[in-house]
Amino acid sequence: MEKERQFHNSKLATRAKELRNNPTKEEIKLWFDFLRTLPVHFCRQKVIGYYIVDFYCAQHKLVIELDGSQHYEDEGEEYDKRRDAYLASLGLTVLRYSNLDFNRNYKNICADILNHIGLE
Numbered sequence: 001m002e003k004e005r006q007f008h009n010s011k012l013a014t015r016a017k018e019l020r021n022n023p024t025k026e027e028i029k030l031w032f033d034f035l036r037t038l039p040v041h042f043c044r045q046k047v048i049g050y051y052i053v054d055f056y057c058a059q060h061k062l063v064i065e066l067d068g069s070q071h072y073e074d075e076g077e078e079y080d081k082r083r084d085a086y087l088a089s090l091g092l093t094v095l096r097y098s099n100l101d102f103n104r105n106y107k108n109i110c111a112d113i114l115n116h117i118g119l120e
Helices: 002-006 010-021 025-033 074-089 099-104 105-116
Strands: 044-048 051-057 062-065 091-100
Touching: 002 062, 002 099, 010 051, 025 051, 025 062, 025 099, 051 074, 062 074, 074 091, 091 099, 091 105, 099 105
Parallel strands: 062 091
Antiparallel strands: 044 051, 051 062
């Protein structure tokens, strides 16, 4: 995706590497038990413009976010709105799941992801 490369922010690369090296338990499960096994390529902690996204599939222009409780406080919700609007302006779709929902509905979330990439 040429437009994505144009907005790459090298200043965030170090932070993205730290996040890849210290994933949450939900990120570990989604990556090792599901996304890594799919026939499409996903990146972890991908820098896109001004932000780092949890998972990114360029082929489907898809971002997957697993959100902890801080995302549901006023400040976190406002930040996520700005972030999602920016990503949408690049033509990306953002799927956002809370960690709580992920832990309770893992199979349904996997099915939703499959549906968005046309594998279900």
